[in-house]
Structure formats: C-alpha cells, structure tokens
Amino acid sequence: MKKTYIIHVNGERYEVTVEEKKEVGGGVEVVAAPAAASSAAQAAAGSTVAASPAPAPSAAPAGGGGDIVTVPLPGKVVAVKVKAGSTVKKGQVLVVLEAMKMENEIVAPRDGTVKEVYVSEGASVNVGQPLVSIN
Numbered sequence: 001m002k003k004t005y006i007i008h009v010n011g012e013r014y015e016v017t018v019e020e021k022k023e024v025g026g027g028v029e030v031v032a033a034p035a036a037a038s039s040a041a042q043a044a045a046g047s048t049v050a051a052s053p054a055p056a057p058s059a060a061p062a063g064g065g066g067d068i069v070t071v072p073l074p075g076k077v078v079a080v081k082v083k084a085g086s087t088v089k090k091g092q093v094l095v096v097l098e099a100m101k102m103e104n105e106i107v108a109p110r111d112g113t114v115k116e117v118y119v120s121e122g123a124s125v126n127v128g129q130p131l132v133s134i135n
Helices: 040-045
Strands: 002-009 012-024 027-032 058-061 067-070 075-080 093-099 102-107 112-117 130-134
Antiparallel strands (some): 012 027
C-alpha cells in the first residue's frame, strides 16, 4: 500500500510517497519511495528530496528597519548566545535550538546590534515565534 504526504519545508512544498513492504519478524518494514519535489527548480534539476541540515533562520522585517529572527522549526531553546546590546556579524550564532534530537544553530541574517532577546534557555518554541530582533 502506498501513501502520499505533502510536506512543507522553508516555504517549499514537497510531495513524498511512502509504501509498505512485506512483513519482517512480526513488524512491517516501511520504505520511502523516491520523492518528487513540487518546486519547479528541483523538478527541472531532476533531484529528489533528501535529508538536509536545519533550515536557515527566517527574518521578517520589523518596524524601524530591524529584523526579527524567528523560529524555523518547533523545539526547545538550549542556549542563548547573545543579549540585548550585543554586536553581531552575519552568520554568528544567536540561539541554539534542539529539535528532533538535533541541535540547530540559529544565526544572524546580517550584521547589526541585538535590540531584544525574546526567549530564554529551556523555553519551548513554535515555528514563527520571535527569537531575537536585530537593528
């Protein structure tokens, strides 16, 4: 039996087909079939969906010309590497987020100064929730 799922990652839509295989030792072995990406770029390249590193942080423009770095995937904050007033460089780690038993570094989208930190260590966070604002 085959089942098709639609998965969204960083705003990209992927269609994944999973099929059940024969019964092995009392359990069912499930194997993922090659996935077809719905994005035109990936379809044109003939690529399939594969495991990838954590998504990059998303930054939404805020009032006053600053950026708000938001949570790219749900998880738990394990470390906050900056505080209000800190100067940061593009790519510098702001927050370390544990999601799916992996630690993901959320980095600064640009150079700037940290205006505010919205989370603390140990906090559970959801997608889109603000982490840090940068001026």
